[in-house]
Amino acid sequence: MVKAIVGANWGDEGKGKITDMFSAEADIVIRFQGGANAGHTIINEHGRFAFHLMPSGVCYNHTTCIIGNGVALDINKFINELNDVKAAGLNPKLLVSDRAQILMPYHILLDTYEEERLGKNAFGSTKSGIAPFFSDKYAKIGIQVNELFDDETLKAKLKNICTLKNLTLKYVYNKPLLDEEELYKTCVEYREKIKPYVCDTHSFIRDALKEGKNILLEGQLGTLKDPDFGIYPMVTSSSTLAGYGAVGAGIPPHEIKEVIAVTKAYSSAVGAGEFVSEILDEDEAQELRIHGGDKGEFGATTGRPRRVGWFDCVATRYGVEMQGATQVVLTALDCLSYLEEIKICVGYEVDGKVIRDFPTTPTLKKCNPVLKTMKGWHCDIRGIREFEKLPKETREYVEFIEKELGYPITMVSNGPEREAIIHR
Numbered sequence: 001m002v003k004a005i006v007g008a009n010w011g012d013e014g015k016g017k018i019t020d021m022f023s024a025e026a027d028i029v030i031r032f033q034g035g036a037n038a039g040h041t042i043i044n045e046h047g048r049f050a051f052h053l054m055p056s057g058v059c060y061n062h063t064t065c066i067i068g069n070g071v072a073l074d075i076n077k078f079i080n081e082l083n084d085v086k087a088a089g090l091n092p093k094l095l096v097s098d099r100a101q102i103l104m105p106y107h108i109l110l111d112t113y114e115e116e117r118l119g120k121n122a123f124g125s126t127k128s129g130i131a132p133f134f135s136d137k138y139a140k141i142g143i144q145v146n147e148l149f150d151d152e153t154l155k156a157k158l159k160n161i162c163t164l165k166n167l168t169l170k171y172v173y174n175k176p177l178l179d180e181e182e183l184y185k186t187c188v189e190y191r192e193k194i195k196p197y198v199c200d201t202h203s204f205i206r207d208a209l210k211e212g213k214n215i216l217l218e219g220q221l222g223t224l225k226d227p228d229f230g231i232y233p234m235v236t237s238s239s240t241l242a243g244y245g246a247v248g249a250g251i252p253p254h255e256i257k258e259v260i261a262v263t264k265a266y267s268s269a270v271g272a273g274e275f276v277s278e279i280l281d282e283d284e285a286q287e288l289r290i291h292g293g294d295k296g297e298f299g300a301t302t303g304r305p306r307r308v309g310w311f312d313c314v315a316t317r318y319g320v321e322m323q324g325a326t327q328v329v330l331t332a333l334d335c336l337s338y339l340e341e342i343k344i345c346v347g348y349e350v351d352g353k354v355i356r357d358f359p360t361t362p363t364l365k366k367c368n369p370v371l372k373t374m375k376g377w378h379c380d381i382r383g384i385r386e387f388e389k390l391p392k393e394t395r396e397y398v399e400f401i402e403k404e405l406g407y408p409i410t411m412v413s414n415g416p417e418r419e420a421i422i423h424r
Contacts (some may be wrong), residue, residue: 002215002251003053003258004242007222008319010231010269011240012264012306016040016411019056019218022260027213028064028205032248033238034220035072035103037128038270046383047088053079055218058092058222060190065092066201069099070238070248072133073145075190096194097201097250105186106165106178107132113173123234125273134237136161138185145198148191150308157400158183202250209255212219217245224273225318230359234273242323261325261407263316265333265397267309268292274364276310277345292335312345312372313404318358320407330398331413334420338374342397345369346404353378374400382415387424 005022007013020042036052043049046059053074055065067073073096085092107129114131115122125131136142141161147153158180158327166177208215224230226240246253266288269275277378279285288308320328326347336342347354347370350363354370377391386389387398403407412422 001212001257002217002245003222003260004217004219004245004256005260005262006217006219006242006245006323006324007240007310008261008263008316008325008328009222009267010224010273010275011221012268012270012331013039013264015219015221015262015329016042016051016056017413017416018260018262018329019216019409019419020044020059021421023057023060023063023215025214026060026063026216028056028066028208029055029204029216029218030068030085030203030245030249031071031220032057032065032068032245033070033240035128035130035133036074036077037072037126037130037236038220040218041222041416042418043416044161046090049085049088050138051081053078054085057216057218058085058094059090061091064204065094066205066249067094067096067100067197068201068249069097069101070244071097071100072130072238073100074102074103074128075194076266079193089178089418095199095201096196096197097203098144098146099202099250100138100145102131102145102148102187102190103129103133104143106161106183107136109175110165110168110173112247113139113169113175117173122272124273126271131237138357139298143187145194148187148194149198154187158187161396175421185263201220201231205250209251215255216250216253217242217249219245222262223270223322224315226322229322231273231364233361234271241390258326259324260327260329261320261323262329262331263311263319264331265311265336265401266292267312267315268306269309270304270306274361274367275307275309276315276348276364276367277312277369278307287338290297291338292332310343310345310369311401312369314345314348314356315403316401317356317405320405325407327410328402328407329411329413330401333394333398334414335379335381336397337377337380342369342374342376342398344374344397346372382412382420386421387412387422390422 057063110132348367377393
């Protein structure tokens with residue numbers, strides 16, 4: 001069976017912990033999109049990890065973890081993370097698709113230069129090279145892993161890349177030019193580093209499906225950062241939807257039987273873009289930020305403070321629908337325990353009307369949140385493992401969200417650890 005674990009919001013929903021938990025029953029865990037531009041934080045008996053490229057199943061001996069063809073593969077970051085994992089006493093089975101494409105040093109440079117050029121209109125990029133990488137992929141000048149092993153193809157490609165990129169570097173950014181020989185040397189280094197892991201993952205996965213193996217697809221970010229259905233243009237550059245899992249992992253679409261959409265008990269977002277339920281009072285926002293998650297609401301990749309807000313029923317309902325969720329997981333419920341009252345966004349007010357469907361960005365810019373106030377539980381709920389034993393106000397909050405979403409909330413997370421989960 002194939003299950004996909006994906007985000008219903010802007011990312012940062014707590015998917016790492018949920019994937020880590022589901023990996024206990026998985027034979028294979030596949031990252032199918034994105035790159036090292038976002039992190040998954042995992043806490044278990046092996047320690048605390050902030051994974052950026054590693055599939056979250058690396059903490060189990062029985063799983064094979066795959067970097068799928070849809071991933072932007074930063075080879076140096078991949079090796080660094082693997083070394084960290086090994087230092088914790090783990091020895092994961094890792095495979096890298098021979099069709100995955102390589103994130104090159106010039107992608108990071110171009111990402112940084114473009115954010116500089118845009119100034120106050122910048123996208124809030126993590127400057128990990130993701131947008132330039134995917135631009136090259138679809139312009140057909142990206143470098144696939146398999147091309148590292150064909151010198152003739154590689155050298156011809158690098159020659160063309162330097163011609164194109166140097167025009168941009170010289171006339172758009174006025175920055176130092178790329179050197180063809182230096183890039184070739186870098187590619188040779190990458191070839192040696194990645195060689196032990198390269199595999200025809202399509203054949204491997206095909207055989208695994210025939211054998212009835214359990215496969216987990218792990219998504220990065222969430223619906224609202226999808227380039228088609230998110231808050232365009234303040235989105236990421238590869239699809240964040242479960243449907244793309246079939247493409248980014250190389251799996252027939254009909255094989256994906258379950259989609260677990262993860263959402264948080266409040267909202268948070270890194271980077272620029274429309275965020276209707278955002279808390280604009282800085283003191284109030286900082287208090288939620290400090291109480292949020294294991295180490296507060298600060299990005300696993302950048303360390304920068306996340307924007308925070310109230311739970312947004314409009315955005316989350318849309319996010320869950322677009323993912324095609326079969327079940328919903330609500331995380332970080334314990335982070336709201338300090339509040340005597342909790343607000344929740346139930347609609348958007350725009351041009352004198354209240355709407356419940358998530359609109360496109362130009363309309364979103366004009367929206368104001370319609371907030372409902374609920375009574376908080378104002379006590380520590382960590383350690384509780386049965387839904388019925390939660391305070392009445394906590395249960396009412398979860399049940400209200402479930403009714404608004406129209407999808408079953410099957411699990412509630414009330415702590416950062418793997419075992420801090422309530423099954424409903």
